[in-house]
Each structure stands twice: as structure tokens, then as C-alpha cells.
Amino acid sequence: MxxxxxxxxxxxxxxxxxxxxxxxxxxxxxxxxxxSVRQGKRFELEVEGEVTDAVLANLREAATTLxxxxxxxxxxxxxxxxxxx
Amino acid sequence: MxxxxxxxxxxxxxxxxxxxxxxxxxxxxxxxxxxSVRQGKRFELEVEGEVTDAVLANLREAATTLxxxxxxxxxxxxxxxxxxx
Numbered sequence: 405m406x407x408x409x410x411x412x413x414x415x416x417x418x419x420x421x422x423x424x425x426x427x428x429x430x431x432x433x434x435x436x437x438x439x440s441v442r443q444g445k446r447f448e449l450e451v452e453g454e455v456t457d458a459v460l461a462n463l464r465e466a467a468t469t470l471x472x473x474x475x476x477x478x479x480x481x482x483x484x485x486x487x488x489x
Numbered sequence: 490m491x492x493x494x495x496x497x498x499x500x501x502x503x504x505x506x507x508x509x510x511x512x513x514x515x516x517x518x519x520x521x522x523x524x525s526v527r528q529g530k531r532f533e534l535e536v537e538g539e540v541t542d543a544v545l546a547n548l549r550e551a552a553t554t555l556x557x558x559x560x561x562x563x564x565x566x567x568x569x570x571x572x573x574x
Contacts, residue, residue, distance in 0.1 A: 405524065411531055426532065426556065435551040437544065439490065439535045446496055446531040447511065450524045459522065466520040471511065 406455045408463055411481040412472040413444035444480070447471050455484050491540045493548055496566040497557040498529035529565070532556050540569050 414420045420442045427441040447467075451459065460482065467479045499505045505527050512526040532552075536544065545567065552564045 413531065413533065423532070429555060430551060433551070433555060435547060435555070437537045438548075439537050441535075442533045444531040444533070446498065446529040447508070448498065448527045448529070450526075452522045452524050462520060463523075466515060466518070470514060470518060470520070 406451050407485045408449045408451055408455060408460070409481075409483040409485060410447040410449065410463070410467045410471050410479060411444065411483070412447070412467070412477050413480050414442060415476055415478050418476045444477070445471070460484070491536050492570045493534045493536055493540060493545070494566075494568040494570060495532040495534065495548070495552045495556050495564060496529065496568070497532070497552070497562050498565050499527060500561055500563050503561045529562070530556070545569070 414423075423440070423442040426443065427438060430436075430438050430441070449463065451463075453459075464479070464482055467482060468474055472479050499508075508525070508527040511528065512523060515521075515523050515526070534548065536548075538544075549564070549567055552567060553559055557564050
């Protein structure tokens with residue numbers, strides 16, 4: 405079954421407190437050399453049938469309306485991964 | 490500046506209520522043909538200097554201890570993206 409992976413990240417101009425917290429915690433735990441961290445979301449959608457251009461366009465709309473908040477987040481990528489079957 | 494992207498997903502045997510909620514909402518909003526959804530996290534880490542094998546091993550440890558909860562989550566991938574500079 406093919407899988408579509410949707411990547412959602414906070415917009416660059418939006419503060420990302422979770423990412424900032426992680427960035428602050430890293431050196432405290434001994435991990436140096438990271439200048440900034442941003443945290444986003446990742447959705448794995450199992451698609452029934454083939455991923456045609458129409459299906460992908462449909463999913464892109466779902467990604468921008470349901471999976472992300474377009475006020476503060478960008479859908480940075482939609483990757484299609486073919487299933488193993 | 491190179492960037493390391495860490496992908497974290499709930500383990501397959503762990504219930505994913507957020508993913509289930511999304512999967513239930515999709516057909517209600519007119520998006521059909523998705524059999525299941527799982528929601529994970531995505532971290533973008535800006536690395537100072539080069540991403541050597543040692544840095545990557547270090548980041549992998551950070552990913553499994555700080556960025557994910559190893560009881561319920563897997564680090565599914567660590568991708569290195571070279572910066573534009």
C-alpha cells in the first residue's frame with residue numbers, strides 16, 4: 405500500500421517554543437554544536453489504491469487545511485513512498 | 490549551515506489517538522481513500538560546522554534520548570541536508 409508522508413513545520417517568522425526548549429536542553433545534556441532547533445509534525449497516510457496526480461492534489465489540499473494550521477504552519481513536503489507489496 | 494532532520498514516529502504497536510482522529514476527520518471533510526494515518530514529529534537541527542560521523546552518532550544519541558521517548562517512539566530517520574551557503 406503506498407504511503408504519503410506529509411511534513412509540516414512552523415513558519416519561519418513564528419516563534420517555536422518547543423524547538424527553543426529542545427535547543428536549550430541539548431547543551432545541558434552534553435550535546436554541543438546545535439545552533440537552533442525547530443519542531444514540526446510528520447504524518448504518514450496509507451493510501452488505498454494508486455497515488456495519482458489527482459489523489460496527490462487532493463492530499464495536498466487536505467494537508468494545508470486539516471493537517472496544518474495555515475496561519476502558523478507550512479506544509480514543507482509531500483513525499484510518496486511506494487509500499488513493499 | 491548544514492541541517493539534520495530527525496523523524497520520530499510512534500512505535501507500530503502503540504495506539505496513536507491523534508492519527509486516528511485525523512483519519513476519522515478526513516472522510517468527513519471529503520477526503521476519501523486514506524486507510525490509516527499516524528502522526529509523528531519532525532525536528533530540524535541547525536548544526537554548527539560539518540556533520541561528521543561523530544557528530545551524527547552524537548545526534549543519533551540525542552534523538553533517541555531527548556527528542557523521542559524510546560518507550561513509545563522510534564527515531565525512523567536522520568537525514569542530513571547541506572546548507573545553501
